[in-house]
Amino acid sequence: MAHSQGTPAGADDDASDEAFSEDFTFDREGERCISTRNIRHTDILDERTILFRMRGGDYFVNYLRHDCRSLLREERFSYRTTGGRLCQVDTIRVLEDFGGFIQEGMSCGLGLFYPITEEEADFLALEPEERRGGPPIRVSNPNDGQEEGEAADDGEDAETEE
Secondary structure (H helix, E strand, O other): OOOOOOOOOHHHOOOOOOOHHHHOOOOOOOOEEEEHHHEEEEEEEOOOOOEEEHHOOOOEEEEEEEOOHHHHOOOEEEEEOOEEEEEEEEEEEEEEEEOOEEEEEEEOOOOOOOEOOHHHHHHHOHHHHHHHOOOOOOOOOOOOOOOOOOOOOOEEEEEEOO
């Protein structure tokens, strides 16, 4: 399983990554929701970062609002959606193994879904030591501070597992 740091790659090592910055440093706007029908696979990168691999070749990275204890260890989570969309206002629940019984654990709030390229997704999926000196991946949200929409729970449940 691949892991990454809790902040966007390259956020603290600009000098060492300067050679790559021309190709990979750019701002992009996060999306509030993604379609659950299009989620092909998820990679848990660390306690705060989830990589969503979508049908059709799209990729999104989601930085949770806070560290989500046990997410990296368990590598699986569940969610409830509204209208088949997983949104920034939704939460995931870590699925924990308690003596052979799977139970929902900690609840963690999602952030925005940032579109990334396949190359960036493959880079994020590397072990941290394999990413040293690689390209920084920058994301920014020009809409930070705006009101978030409200999501109603329609009872649609899903699970995703590594």
